[in-house]
Amino acid sequence: MPKPTFFNLPEEKRETIFNAAVEEFAQYGLENASTNRIVKTSGIAKGSFYQYFEDKQDVFMHMLDVIEQKEKEFFKDKPPPDHNMDTFRFFHWMVKTGMEFGLSHPRMIQAAWRVLLGEGLYYGQNLAGYREKTKKALTEMIEQAIARGEVDPSVDVKLAVMIMETWSNAISTYVLNEGIKQKNVLKWMRSPKTQETIDKLLYVMEYGLRKTESEFVSKP
């Protein structure tokens, strides 16, 4: 948690510092982020930084909180089209909506992903908690899906979770890496071509890479 002093700051200054930190994390990850650079780019004194935060990990954790909060807000007025829908369609909706959210705060998400996926494995307990959360949600979803006869039961739950995580990671990585190159990310994201790519990826997750009687068709 940042110290109270940080929250007393005028919003503009607070944002400047926060954004500088986010940019630093996106570029260098957590381990290689430099507080010196952060203070330089945000135009504050070194001492000030330590009056706002314990250390750089403190800022990073704060960023995760901000993401979580913004995510909640974003999803609040975007309820899934049908509550009792097919699990794959639900996952589909979740991935796509999640991507839209991600692209509205690209650097923040990039920073979080980079650290959580890259360094998180070799890091302390603090970060592990964040990964557990999504894992738990996925587990519940899959248990339900198996009960409903939607997911192949011969693949056990733990493995299915791992598979869905992998897919979700792969798609996010793809969208983030490609999206950043675009001049208008949202337009790119919503373009038929991009949508089809994501559809195809999710289709393969569902039906596999082997050619079977079921064929891919783009769904609106």
Place this chain on the structure above:
Amino acid sequence: MPKPTFFNLPEEKRETIFNAAVEEFAQYGLENASTNRIVKTSGIAKGSFYQYFEDKQDVFMHMLDVIEQKEKEFFKDKPPPDHNMDTFRFFHWMVKTGMEFGLSHPRMIQAAWRVLLGEGLYYGQNLAGYREKTKKALTEMIEQAIARGEVDPSVDVKLAVMIMETWSNAISTYVLNEGIKQKNVLKWMRSPKTQETIDKLLYVMEYGLRKTESEFVSKP
């Protein structure tokens, strides 16, 4: 390339230094690897290190070469059971054999993966070449597979490559992470349970996560 001096060294000393470097990369990655620690753990003077190598990246590239060479040796007397086999069976065989190789040099592989996957994205050209190689091989394989009618053609080649890469990465990561915890990795790797897990993962890649008429059966 390491300097000639390095190759003139008695084998034992050479190995000591090399192993220390590998261990360092496995633990800290390339960016955070410390030459100071490497020289300390291998018991040589700082100056000697720079008489053997240009810098730490030089050692790392050398490690990649060593891996490549050992891989060639390993695969030399392990030709695929049937040359004109189904692509998925071939991929299956490749993954499993590759894993066996990986577990015979776990730290080296771990180090390479860590850097190539984690830092490689944000690194210079040197490393990109190594990723391109495997990508090219996969591309050819998939083009053939589509021509043979084995892979769904509605999923285009580029995407299929990405999917196979993702799977290969996911499985490797899984095996490496779990394998390292075991007291006897090879025994663990060859145990029916582990084999079944890998079979299941590859099965899902092939037929998808959704329950269909085709059911998973463990194949010998």
Place this chain on the structure above:
DNA sequence: CTATAATGTGACCTGGTGGTCATATGACCA
């Protein structure tokens, strides 16, 4: 035994790191 070449060494350099602290600034209030 001597001269020359190859190898080994660690003190030393510059520069960056995370973090501290005495001091300065300025807003607010009695």
Place this chain on the structure above:
DNA sequence: TGGTCATATGACCACCAGGTCACATTATAG
């Protein structure tokens, strides 16, 4: 006005990084 308290500052610290280099040691050859 003078006093107080939160905020701001950057010089400074100890530490570690990668890298160099004059010098010491050892091996080789004549």
